[in-house]
Structures are given as structure tokens and as C-alpha cells.
Amino acid sequence: MLGRILDDLLTSPTTGPCITATRHFAPRPPVLAPFPPSLDPRIAEALRARGIHDLYAHQARAWELIEKGHHVVVVTPTASGKTLCYNLPALQCLVHQPDARILYLFPTKALAQDQLAELEELARTLPEMRMFTYDGDTPQDARRAVRARANLVLTNPDMLHSGILPHHTKWASLFQNLRYVVIDELHAYRGVFGSHLANVLRRLRRVCRHYGSAPQFVMASATIANPGELARRLTGESVEELAESGAPTGDKLFVCYNPPVVNPELGIRAPYLGEAARLAVRFLREKIATIVFAQSRLATEVLLTAIKGGVADRTGDSGIVRGYRGGYLPTRRRAVEKGLREGEVLGVVSTNALELGVDIGHLDVAVLAGYPGAIASLWQQAGRAGRRSGSSAAVFVASSAPLDQFMVTHPEYLFGTPPEHARVNPDNPFILANHLKCAAFELPVADAERFGDTDVRRLLAALEDEGVLHHAGDRWHWAAETYPADHISLRTVTSDNFLVIDTTARDAAQVKRRQVIAEVDWGSAFATIHPKAIYLVESEPYEVQELRWREDEEKVAYVKRVQVDYFTDAISAKGVWILQRLADQDHPAYLAEQGEVLVAEKVVGFKKIKLGTLENVGSGEVELPQQEKQTTAAWLTVAPEALARVSPSREELIDGLRAVTYLLHHLAPIFLLCDVRDLGSWLGDTTPATGGAVATRESAKRRLMDAERFNPTVYLYDAHAGGIGLAERVFEILPALLRRGLETLEACACRAGCPSCVGPVNEVGRRARATAQALLRLLTA
């Protein structure tokens, strides 16, 4: 059936021309190896009882390397039996040395729960197994028991950071006897999160040294360009990389699909969400298990609505399709996972939340609605379809964003480019200084001590100036009343989550019962649950009645179930101001600079957008606080003479520069090997950060036009607070980036701008493309 649909897709006159490329992946048989002779017979027996009679070659090889005492990272595809690579040595260790301790780190609590269940299953017949999760969900009164009893602790980096390391004396027996540290989903630790983890591990190794242990690191990663390097950067140890999978794979077809052009004049293609939904519905109607990946939480809900509708038309049952994303409550997510494994749920629409190793069983088709921003993610998502045998397919549906269009029209790039590098920068001064505080809190830092491999003497002195450290004897001691780990979140600016509470059915009996339907992190709260927003949960619309965000309040949004045919999209106002210039480079037509900026954003209103047709059907205003962050940026100011040569009209110049901003923002990730969302962009000017007020797109334009001195500036900034080095790189490659911009523009077939170059014409203005081209010629001359 799958084959027939695919044939039709490739050959029919409506969809055939949309297919820009296909690639066939031939099946591969397993490469097996016998159980290693040193494997404890009780463990071998437990494996046989689960129907496992051999190991895959990579599992046997991992055993060998770990046995020899190497730090190891295993890099093999989804569902290739990675977990056994670390579970076997762990179990062997505990069977032979019940007093040894093992620590497992997962990026999420859910994965730790999953893994505990799998471990318990495997270890049921083995002696001396005392395995527990220890995280934010562990009840206070159970924590002491876990600390005292557990010889295998499953936790996450956040808990290690704020709950375990600062209380290491309570965990003395763990740190004295720590044999292995297992880190799964290593690829998840890139960028800021990875830089934090690297520092948490530096602290872990310090504490271990204090107690006289030196644990061995065993890691597992999805395919990325530099797993070995990442593992070395994160652990500070030399690591053996094991990338050859012995697991079998089935027959698989990868399809690139570009939605048809519906308006050649304006360069507009059919909405990719609609196309992705139609494709998914075709598979689901034939009872083919399908996963759809969306690129945002909102896109997830919009897609789910469309797919449920399409499936219900035929089968009358939309319950076989579910949504899955961060923000759903754990019980809801567990139910969806279980439904997928057991086959009651046939289709799921998910954000990248299901990219990680959550066990959801076997699916036949993956529809990737939009390029996930990284080659590694693309293959990870595609890998969710078709596991060990049988045929499967993955369809990449491109959006009209320039990056997507580039990928779908350059399949050789898509298929030929190795997956991204996972970059971490553990010595980022912001991150480093924060973890140094925590380290000093845990154990005084000796004068000669290096942190990881880094010389931190100057930082320590600076922290003394700040009044949190005190030098005595030959050590730096923590000398403040605070608990530094509480003020440092590894993931977002703040760890405060908003609870979304349904008040629809509130009557006397329900007054006290709080119907929590979702959680929203601080970073996206104002854009998604502002008053009057429509918040979708599994495509059911709720209207936000009230948002409580003040410091002394519990963070909640009260919502009511409503019947509406639209959703809301927030309108933000924004501003970027220079705090400090760190580098500059004078070019004939422009000045390039790099440094620290203040980025302020504020949600000021929203648009109402009709479900289905996606047309704009109204708007509203909201009153919410401004959110600010300091980060690093590269910026470019065009010389006044150059501007004068291009156009006498300020308005035209602003439109043209906005077009250039859009283009550079969307092309830079190709050079930086990062996600579009890792960068932010803005057209402002070079006023310093005093008294700046945020502005919407329209009011910012007005402000530039009315300014006394016209010196418009294009900002590209690091989206992560504090910056992770992306802006510095933009500054370095700026000339090449401008050249690539000009090439892209000259090669684009549209007349006056399209989403693939400078943005859709009716958004940027009729002359924007021509102005942008003229500007870029000057800038690259």
C-alpha cells in the first residue's frame, strides 16, 4: 500500500512536478557478534530471556572498549540498540560490585523514566540492583532514601547542577564510588545548553577528585559531524568514538517535495502546512502509521487540526491522530507514547520533542513539514520512520522560507552535506563565571587549580571584586549568603513555567480543583498566552482570560474553552541598542562592528488568523511587560555616500535594507551551521542603549524616516542571552555573507521579491528587491 501511494505521489501530474528529488536507501542486514566471554552469565541469561541471543557488532565493540577503561561515545542511528551499549557494562559493574555507583544523565525527565523502566525490565533477575530516578519529581521525603540506597541514579543535568553537586556531602558515597557516568542523547547538548553541561561536568569531576574517584564516561549520540569532539569538549577527557552500527535497517525512500507555485507573479507557493497535512492524510487514510514533524508549537496545532479534519472525513474517527509537544502535561504525553507503541494511535504530529529517543515503536512514514534547521535533525526526524525491516518513507515538505527553498532546490546539498557540528563553548565568560561560582560554593578553588583545562585566575579575582568570593590561604572560598546554582538555569533565562488552567467547567464543586491543561515556558509565554490569545491544545482552542506574570504571583494563565475558527499570532515590538563595541572593520561602503547589545522585545498586540485559509481576520492590543536580554551582535552601517548613490528616498532605502536584513539572516545559518532561530535580526540605528523604546515594524520605520541623522544599521544578533559566539562568526564572514546574498538575489527568478530571497513583495515593498540588489552590489564592490 505504501509503495502504491509513493508511486502515485511521484508520477501523478499534480504531485509529480513537486518532487524535486528522491533518494533510495537500500536495506542493510545485521552484523552480529556473540556475547563477550566476560559478560556475567546472569546478565547473559537475562538477555536470552528477552529474546536477545547475540549482540550487534557495535555493542560488542563498546563492551570491549569500556572494559579496557576507555571513555566511549557511541554514535549510531535511532533504534540501533545504543542503550545496551551502556546498560550492559553498568549492570555488570553492579552485579560484581554492589557498592559501586553509577550516574545516568538524560536531557529530560521523561527519558530518564523511560530508561528506568527498560533497565528494571532487563535487571529483574539480577541481584543488588537499586535503581532510582532523582529529579524535580522525586518527593522530598523519598530523596533521603534515594541518596542512601541507590547504586544507579538516573537524573538530568539541571538536577546535578542545582540539587546534587551543591549538596555533595549528602552524596558522599556516590562520589566516592562513582564508576560510570552515562550521558545519552549527547547531541542535545550543543550551544548554550552544551556549554553549561561542559561546566557542570567540570564541577562533577572536581567533586569526584575530592572524594578520590575518577569515573569513566560512556556516552551515546545521534549522528552529528563531530560526536567525538563534542564528547571530548563536554567531558574534558580523551574519548573513543564508535560510529559503525551493526544494526539492520529496512528499505527506505526519502522524498523532497516543494509545494506548487500558485501565484507566479508574486512568487507564492501553496502553504506548506496544508500540503504536509494533505500528504499525511493520504497515508493515514490507508492505515499507514505516520509521524509529522512541525517546526513550532503553533505549527503543530495548526497541522493537527487540518489532519484530524482530513482523517475524520473518511474514517469518522480523529482520535487515531494525536499531537505531541513540550508544554503538554506528562500524563498526556505518556498516553500518546503508549498509544503509538501499542498501535491505538496511528498518527502523531510533533515538534522536535519526538526527535529524542522516546520509545514510540515503529512508524512507516515521516512527514517533515519544513526544514528542521539542521541536517542532523533532518536525518534524526526521517529516522523515526521505518526501523529494522520493511519499507518506509520520509517526505520533506519545504516551506517558502529561503533556507527551505535552498534545500529543496539543491538536493545535492541536502544529501551531500555532512550533519552539523555540535558547537559548545565552555569558556564563554558568562557561562564560565557562573559555574565558577557554583564550583567555589562546592569546594574552595585552589590558586593553581585549572577549571577543566582553563586558567581561571583572572575570573576568580573578578569574582572577589564582585564580593562573592574571598581569598584565604591558597584558596578561593565562597563568601556570600546565596546559593548560586539557584540563580543559574541551564536552559532558558528563567525556569519559571506558566501553568495553563482551564476554567471552562467551573462550578461550585470544582472551585478548588485546578484543571491544568498545559505548561508554557517563560520565554514564549507572552507571545502564546497573552490575554485574548487563542491557545491550542491538541487542536482544541482555548481563549486566555487572564495572564498572571508579576513577580509575586503564581505564574498562571486562566483559559476558557471556546468555539472559534481562528488562532492568534502575536505582534511584537522590538529594539536593539549597542552596549559595547568590541571590534570594528572599515570597508569602503560600510562599517562592520561587533560587540554587546541590549535586545528588548514586547508583545503589543495580536492578529487573528483563520484556520484553514490562514487569512487575517482581525487584531487586538495587549498590555504586557518588556523582556530584555544582553547578547552579542554583529552590525553593519552603510556609509551615507553609498546610501545617497542608491536612492534619495529614505523610505526606499529602509525597505531595501530590511530586505537585505531578511536575506542575511536567512543565509547566515548556512555559514554558521546553526538554526535560523539561533539568530535574531533587526534594522535599527546606532544609538546607544539609553532611553530606547521598543517599536513595531511600522513604527520603527517611521522613526528611522523621521530621524535627524539617517544612519540605518543592520543587526544580526545571537538569540541566546549572553551569546554563544555566533555573532563573532557573522562578523568574520560578513563579506562572504554579503556576496552570497547578492548571488542569491541575482539567481532568484522572482521579479520584486519572494520568500526565497528578500521576503514576499507585499511585505517588503515593491522596490525593495531592486534597492537591496543595488545596495549589495555596493557593499560587495
Next chain:
Amino acid sequence: MQSLDDLRRVIRRIETRRPPGAAARPVEAILGGEIQDTGAGPLLVVRREYPLAHAHGRAPLAPAFAAPLPLLAALARAEAPATDGRGLLFLDTETTGLAGGTGTYAFLVGAGWREADRFVVAQYFLRDLDEEPALLAALAPVLERAGGLVTFNGTGFDLPLLETRFVLARRRWPGLLPHLDLLRPARRVFAPSLADCRLATLEREVIGLERDDDVPGALIPSLYFDFLRTRRAAPLARVFEHNRQDVLSLVALLGWFGRALEHHEELGAAELAGLGRLWEPVDLARGLGCYRGALAAGLAGDAAHGVRLRLAAWEKRRRAWDEAHALWTDAARHDERRAGFDPRPWEELAKLYEHRRRDLGAARALVARALDLAGAAGASARVVDALAHRLARLERRLAPRA
């Protein structure tokens, strides 16, 4: 650049480290102590002695050493010290914060014990944070010598913190001793009658101590950090005095408990009621005796209401219906004069009339009255509903059979 920075740092440190002026007196002189060699480095120890007759507020120190320790331990649900009062160690710490975890230091540990006819307070002080090994080395034998510990909130704060310091220094924690944490019995006895159970409150209300010029606990960490940076010790004198007063208050409080257990006649009504709460789980008869004594001594207000209901519950359990009836009736009558409404005595009385005395009319009258009061006091819907439900049932049972 690095070396210049280093140099600056060295200079700055020399500047801040040097005592201000050649004539400045050493820390030990300002604080009145001496430097001891602990075997793990020098340590400033400040030692003060008090005669047992010393009056701490209204309370002399001596009674603490005659306190019935096994009994007190039983009442506090603690292990009994294997010693008489002479082996007790009274302990209180001043710390660099309340955050807990490995980065909070106990920079001043005050320990008190009896030596012959004197009470000795020894205070071990970190002149700088690197002297901690010396402090732990000095403290370890003191703890090892002791037969039991007396603290105020030591379970929740001082002892885990000290244990953390010992474990962090890779030393054996010598503090696994029978431990009498006076906060627990103090809560049982005083929570109903005092605004809170902070040590300062107990000092004022129970042992009659008003501290002069006391330094607020919340300021202590920053006073110490200031000292570390400036080396000016004079402001710390108040912290030392604060810590000594805390240790003496432990002695005085223990003495109060010891006397209270054996000499009820000296106690006021509120204290008797509190003592009843302390006895109740251990020796019921004595507990109830205290309650009755408290009521006889004129206990009033919410405290009396609570005691009546407790007593009544025990009378009900031993099926002493008349006694229970009297107490509930008193409680209900008392309830009429209170601002709030407590349904419990009314419900108990209604059940008693309905099921024991089979007097449905009286039960109905009682419930009707209760319903009026509940309505007037704005009681919760649940309470009102329950009473209305009971009233309706009584009406049904009273109605002539058709």
C-alpha cells in the same frame, strides 16, 4: 596583561589584609580570646565562665543540670542522653548564610558545658575561611567527650551544617549523639499561646530576658563578610555576645522544662495547657491532668476551646459520656461568644442527644441553634450543608408517621 593583573591583585590583597595602622590590636585582643594550637593550625577561642547561680533573665543556670533528662528526651521523642547534666553539650552556630549546601560556613561555633560549679562557654572562630580545619579539629574532641547535645533547631540547621563541614573536610562526623532539640517541645508547649516559637520570643516570654543591643540574626553573615574584607574585628563583638546569649538561653530553657515537668504548681494556665500537649502522647493521665489544671486555672479564649475539645475526645473514647457532655456544652457555650464558628462541639452534642440520650427534640434544637450561629459567622458552605442535612434528618425522624 595577566601578570599586571596578578600584580594588582597582590597589591590589593596586601592593602586589604594589612591591619589598619600599626597600633591596631589583634583580633584576639579585641574579642577577648586566645589563639590555641589545634594540631590543624591556630584557632581563636573565646572562653567565658559563669557561676551556676548566674541569672539569665529571670532564670538561673543551675536547674538545667537537675532536669530529668530521660523524661525530657521521651517527651521530645529523642534518644535519652547517656549522661546526667554534666555531660551535656549546649551548641549554637553562627553561619555565613541560611542557604545550606556545601558553600555555607559555620564561622563561629559556641559550645557550653558544665565544669564543677561553673558553666563554660567556648567559642571557636574562623579568623579567615582557611582556618576551618583548625575549627573542626578543636570541635571534634569536644563533641566526642559529650554525652548528649542540646540545641534549638539543631535538627533542622546546626547539626546538618556541621556534619556537612566535617564530611567536606573528609573527617568523621563526631556528632551522632543523643540530641535534645528544644524547638520540638517548645513548639508543643508554646505554639498555642505565643505569637511564634523563635528563641527571642521564648527568651522574652518564658525566661524573662530582654537583650540589650542585640544584633539581628539576619545581619550576622554580612557583618562577618565585612570583617573578612576589612579585618576590623570590633563590630564582631556583638556577634560573639549574641552567640553566648543563645547558648545561655539553651541552658535556661532546659532548666525551665525540667522544673515545669516536676512543679506544675508554679505554672500559669497557658503553660499548663501546653505542657498537657507535651505529656499527652507519652503519659495520657498526666497530660489530661495538665489540661484539667489549665481549665481550672482559668484558661480562656481559643486555647481553652482547644483543650476542652481534646479532653472531650478522650472522655468520649473511654465512653465517659457525662464528662464529655459537660465539656462539649462548655465548648459550645463558649463558641457562641467567639468570632468564628466551630461545628465540632455542636455535632458531637447532636450525636450524643440523638444516639445516646435518644432525645431528638433536644438534638433538633441544638442543631437549629448551631445553624443560626454558622450562618451568622459566615461558615463555609460545607459546614452549613452538613448541619442543614442533619437538621432535615432530625425533622424527618420527629415528624409523626403517616
